[in-house]
Amino acid sequence: MTTQIVHEAEYSRQHARFRIPAKLIMGGNPYEIEEWSVSGLSAIKIPQEIGARKHHDGQLLFAFDGFQLIVELEMEVIRYDAESCDFGCRFVNLSKQNLSLIHYVINAFLSGELVNAGDLLHVVGRDSFIKKDLDKKLEENVGGFTRFVQGVKRFVGRLVLFSIFAALLWFIGFTAYNRLFVIESLAAKVQGSIVVLRAPDDGFFHQSLKAGSEEINSGQMLGIVKLVNGGAATIEGPCDCLLHDVHVRDDVFVAKGEPLFTLTDKSASMRIEAQVAFEFVDRLKVGDDAEVRLVNGELLTGKVIEVRAHTRSEYLQSAPLSRNRGQASEYATVVIEPSRPIPAEMLDSVATVKISTLDLDSLY
Known part of the structure; x- marks a missing residue:
């Protein structure tokens, strides 16, 4: 099989015309070709009914030793002389394989080589023309709007x-940040300064507050304890407070020291206390930023102001016989001061906390 070396400049000379023996078949009838090229042909003795039409489908027939090669064509009439019956047309929508076959026939004829069926099959099966030239010609035929649409598609x-790619980078960065620099606590609640009023002695309790009362004034009578040994003791509000809880029903016996009311000081600020595993304590420090989500869905920021043991020393000393004495707690308590006041009615409500341990100042 003869190796074909294709030169790029050869494909740019598409209008070089040759008198290579070939026939044009249209409507099943053969016609003599005067000369032809890669881009078109001229034929003679073409009937007027054929030459008058603008477009034709035909075949280019090459007769070789023992076989024939037929190339399917679509033609557009460029000129037709009714007197001499001369016919000129150009090829349109020429396929890649047909273009390769025509080039091969031209090259073989010019070089004097014999054309065989094996060489033709080889040409059909390979891409022996310069792709970039064809793409360039195809792009030249594309309209402006089509080019604009193609450009938009490429941009999109x-x-x-x-x-x-950006979302993937953000996800990786966000995940790494949360793993390395964020400590989360799901065991947090709102804490504040509270006042617990207790029974002064054994007796029967009677409440003086109206149903639905929430605000307590300083000196306001909250209830009476009728003492067992005679007499009565009044329970008064120690400050301008909010009523947080009433622990005893009316006309119920109460023992000395039993809690009756829990009040919240209006002027006291609410703080967040979060439980954090001790394994994260070495990453915490006072001043870390925190994000707090309250049970009502409100989101606020805050600062860590204290990190301490979950169980205070005085509690351990007050229960010397407890089985837990001397055991280390598994959790530490982180106290967070919110950036804005939390309503007193949120006392003891649960919250979730995220603490960022990334110190940007240390990076500079």
């Missing part, structure tokens, strides 16, 4: 790929 495709 690149934008989608960039968005996916």
Whole structure:
């Protein structure tokens, strides 16, 4: 099989005309070709009914030793002389394989080589023309609006790929940040300064507050304890407070020291106390930023102001016989001061906390 070396400049000379023996078949009838090229042909003795039409489908027939080669064509009439019956047309929508076959026939004829069926099959099966030249010609035939649409599609495709890449980078960075620099606590609650009023002695309790009362004034009578040994003791509000809880029903016996009311000082600020595993304590420090989500969905920021043991020393000393004495607690308590006041009615409500341990100042 003869190796064909194709020169790029050869494909740019598409209008070189040759008198290579070939026939044109249209409507099943053969016609003599005067000369032809890669881009078109001229034929003689073409009937007027054929030459008058603008477009034709035909075949280019090459007769070789023992076989024939037929190339399917679509033609557009460029000129037709009714007197001489001369016919000129150009090829349109020429396929890649047909273009390769025509080039091969031209090259073989010019070089004097014999054309065989094996060489033709080889030409059909390979891409022996210069792709960039064909792409360039195809692009020249594309309209402005089509080029604009293709440009928009390319831009949108690149934008989608960039968005996916950016989202992936953001996800990786966000996950790494949360693993390395964020400590989360799901066991947090709102704490504040409270006042517990207790029974002064054994007796029967009677409440003086109206149903639905929430605010307590300093000196306001809250209830009476009728003492067992005679007499009565009044329970008065120690401050301008909010009523948080009433622990005893009316006309119920109460023992000395039993809690009756829990009040919250209006002027006291609410804080967040979060339980954090001791394994994270070495990463915490006073001044770390925190994000707090309250049970009502409100989101606020705050600062860590204290990190201490979950169980205070005085509690351990007050229960010397406890089985837990001397055992280390598994959790530490982190006290967070919110950036804005929390309503007193949120006392003892649960919350979730995220503490950021990333210190940007240390990076500079």
